[in-house]
Amino acid sequence: MPWSNTKDPYLIWLSEIILQQTRVSQGWAYYEKFVRHYPTVHDLAAASEARVLKDWQGLGYNSRARNMHAAAKYIAGELAGKFPATYSEILGLKGVGPYTAAAIGSFAFDLPYPVVDGNVKRVLSRYFGISEPVDLPSTHRDIENKARSLMGSHQPSEFNQAIMNFGALQCTPINPGCQTCPMKASCAGFQLDLVDKLPVKSPRKKRKKRFFHYYFLSSGDQVILRKRTARDIWQHMYDFPVIENRSRSRQSVANRKAFLEEHGFAQANRTSSPVQYTQLLTHQSIHAIFYAYEISEIPRLPHDTWHLADRKNLSTFAFPKIIARYLEEQWGLK
DNA sequence: AACACGGGGGT
DNA sequence: ACCCCAGTGTT
DSSP: OGGGGOOOHHHHHHHHHHTTTSOHHHHHHHHHHHHHHOSSHHHHHHSOHHHHHHHHTTSOOTHHHHHHHHHHHHHHHHSTTOOOOSHHHHHTSTTOOHHHHHHHHHHHHOOOOOOOSHHHHHHHHHHTTOOSOTTSHHHHHHHHHHHHHHHTTSOHHHHHHHHHHHHHHTSOSSSOOOTTOTTGGGOHHHHTTOGGGOSOOOOOOOOEEEEEEEEEEEETTEEEEEEOOSSSTTTTOEEOOEEEESOOSOOOHHHHHHHHHHTTOOSEEEOSOOEEEEEEOSSEEEEEEEEEEEESSOOOOSSTTEEEEEGGGGGGSOOOHHHHHHHHHHHOOO
């Protein structure tokens, strides 16, 4: 793991932010890229947010990147680059919650705070036979207290890594290695045959469908992008001018003409048939239909969130997966 | 306390 | 389909 070879709190912080809700196998390459592009907190602080978001593209939950960047500016600017070394100061950094503060505190500074992540919740809910949903705050506190008690005066870093590794390698979500487990004799979950019932989780809500009708408007090598600034998914990433509605069915030709005229694109020619892509998010399923038009001249852009970009420069903008996929598959653009 | 927030991979 | 991922911020 990244922190196995270092006590550098910056590198540990970087890896922990990247690995929030992200498998090591997915985050590893991003960690290496960020260390390469931003070897110190000063490098990260000096970068533009756009550049950081672009490097983050494909990882998801990109408020992590924005909070991390803001925290880097704070550390570099206000703390002269010296990473905070107490639990409460670490916890005060943007994007750092109880888990990450405990991880950084224990790994980098040997502070005695137990980590409580998905692994720990699974291991301890099984071992102690906890049948309340682990996502409840009360259960979380219970598990945290048990972890603190188990840590005792052991080495915090060793303890935290051990319990998480145990969850990741032995006490796995499915097909856990109970038969070879050295703790099966004292594991309540194993003794009561509840291992495959634990941890209990509250039922999840079903995904809401959303229908985006995107306009890919180009004029020669120029393309119109829109920066997403609303309180919504994909904040500060780029997509295209869009109409959202409740219908899966295509915009009629008349609807499209009205949209184009309304925004000053009276002279527009359809350049290809509409194509549809879908993208699953945790709480939403996005159904996007793309309409491509070539416009003869570009008027003054009607919104300040709209930007003109050269096709050659698209690689500098951070796009949601579904937009990146459209650009690459339909236009060969990266 | 409940909810929103991405994207990937396994079964 | 559904689950999970070395969780956090907002309401």
